[in-house]
Amino acid sequence: MxxxxxxxxxxxxxxxxxxxxxxxxxxxxxxxxxxxxxxxxxxxxxxxxxxxxxxxxxxxxxxxxxxxxxxxxxxxxxxxxxxxxxxxxxxxxxxxxxxxxxxxxxxxxxxxxxxxxxxxxxxxxxxxxxxxxxxxxxxxxxxxxxxxxxxxxxxxxxxxxxxxxxxxxxxxxxxxxxxxAPLPESAPWPLPAPAQVAPAGPAPDPAAVAQLARALASAEFPAILCTGSGADPSTVAALASLSERFGIAVGDARSRYTCFPSSHPLFLGHDHVVVLKRADALLFLEADVPWVPKKGEPVAKLVAHAGTDPLFTRYPLRGHRTDLAITTTIAQLLPALSSALEDCGALRDADARRARALAWAGELRSAARARADADTQRGGAISKSFLTAAVTATLPADALVVNEYPVARERMPFDEPGRYFVHPTSAGLGWGFPAALGAQQAAPDRTVVAMLGDGAYLFANPAACHHASQLHGLPVLVIVFDNGGWEAVQNAATLVYPQGTAAAQVRAGGSAPLSNLAPLPDFARYAEASGGAGFRVSERAELEDVLRRAFRVVREEKRQALVHVTGRG
The missing domain is CATH 3.40.50.970 (Thiamin diphosphate (ThDP)-binding fold, Pyr/PP domains)
Known part of the structure; x- marks a missing residue:
């Protein structure tokens, strides 16, 4: 039939x-x-x-x-x-x-x-x-x-x-x-071979790559900044090789993946605004919003963008300076750029360029360590920085992390690609928990951690997510950072009106209107209602122990768990 x-x-x-x-x-x-x-x-x-x-x-x-x-x-x-x-x-x-x-x-x-x-x-x-x-x-x-x-x-x-x-x-x-309806007699059955397949990804224009290579080779502080290139895990090792060979430093521009090894000595870290102030030749890889003009503009002589749609034509307004745009997959760009750098003599000055890049990256690492030390010494309520460090200290070696807001990235290093994922720039709230469930389904033998802000967790329809976790046997660990409100709403108000009344209320220890969500539910009970384990923690001294207990639940008992962390933004 x-x-x-x-x-x-x-x-x-x-x-x-x-x-x-x-x-x-x-x-x-x-x-x-x-x-x-x-x-x-x-x-x-x-x-x-x-x-x-x-x-x-x-x-x-x-x-x-x-x-x-x-x-x-x-x-x-x-x-x-x-x-x-x-x-x-x-x-x-x-x-x-x-x-x-x-x-x-x-x-x-x-x-x-x-x-x-x-x-x-x-x-x-x-x-x-x-x-x-x-x-x-x-x-x-x-x-x-x-x-x-x-x-x-x-x-x-x-x-x-x-x-x-x-x-x-x-x-x-x-x-x-x-x-x-019954399948019509005119339709082929059994199923035929695919009628169409996806085309191969675009290759970069050689003249444009040569222009880019000359600019990078002649610069004193050339830099590559990544946002979405790590979606293709194969690009991470290739980019590291290019960086080492030609002495070009690499940093993140609000990256959504691991795009470059965190421990690499030429890594410029995650604060791309400071990179904009020094780099004299810049290449952005799959960066839809490469910088926010109000926070700083690049000083580079050449600003290049590379990606499958480097102008991001589906964005109605995007006026970021673009001296050179190259349509390409990053996997095809990197070997072409390496060859072009070699052809234009970039190896001759590579040692000197590398030495400058190493010193630059070292300065930025020291600054990041100082910020981390300051947070540790400050003590008090659990901060995003402290939470991130505690998760990093307890994270299993095979774990995948899906982040929707609370990670302080410089305190969560990753060298291997395909282990860290961030919400899209559109930031439609409620993405992280479902994405973590899908990641767990794709990698059933790995530990998957969803790190969420309290607002992001609520928008995820948590009862439906926890139900899915139990229904489909997906023992995800959910960590919810609860600072009592919508930090993004409050920050936006204080940025627009730094001397305004809302900003004054925040400086006085209060919260801006329309941002306070207190009193929030006891999130741990959502997980418990669907057969999981729930934990609540508010003290720094207790955090790592609670996290280890939660990891044991998901790894040994194969049950979902939620850790409700109360702290400050």
């Missing part, structure tokens, strides 16, 4: 390497429910369904799974209302260049006369004139399945576009009648 379109669709996902089908089921998913129910009878292989009780959790888990594996996953949510709840997660995926095959259901097209046509009152009120319009600005491609005869072409095209550089989410809307 030929399958239904729903069965063909699921089988096609599995055939194309989609391991997980993250789903918030609804009235529109009836054909998929039936497909899974009769999978033993049909003998067809489908992706593992991952039930989610909130749309943000589903999209965030798919995001996290891709971060670790590099393979895009599929998400299906309930018609217009589910798609609406998913927009924040898709915004994060779009800005982080994370490919997700988003396949929302659609209210049945017909009022009757077709398998799967309308049978519930909500199917009239939930319909929109243009359901995909709410997310069209965030996806690279969107379409609707009209008939099962070309379901294989549409899935292949969607996946190819999602994986084409710059990568990002795509949307294929699935009406219920189309899924419920």
């Amino acid at each position: 030929r399958p239904t379109v729903a069965e063909a669709f699921l089988a096609l996902l599995k055939e194309r390497g989609v391991d997980r089908f993250y789903i918030g089921a609804g009235t529109d998913t009836a054909p998929l429910v039936e497909a899974y129910a009769r999978s033993a009878e049909s003998g067809l292989a489908f992706p593992q369904p991952v039930i989610s009780t909130h749309e943000n959790v589903a999209v965030g888990m798919a995001h996290g799974y891709y971060m670790v594996t590099g393979r895009p996953q599929a998400v299906m949510l309930h018609v217009s209302v589910g798609a609406a709840n998913a927009v924040c997660g898709l915004f994060n995926a779009a800005r982080a260049q994370v490919p997700i095959l988003f396949t929302p259901g659609r209210t049945p097209v017909f009022e009757g006369g077709h398998e799967g046509s309308r049978d519930s009152e909500i199917q009239w009120s939930q319909e929109m004139f243009d359901q995909a319009g709410m997310l069209r600005e965030l996806v690279k491609w969107d379409y609707e399945l009209r008939d099962g005869s070309n379901v294989h072409q549409l899935v292949d095209r969607a996946l190819a576009i999602a994986m084409a550089h710059p990568r990002g989410p795509v949307c294929l809307t699935l009406p219920r009648e189309a899924l419920a």
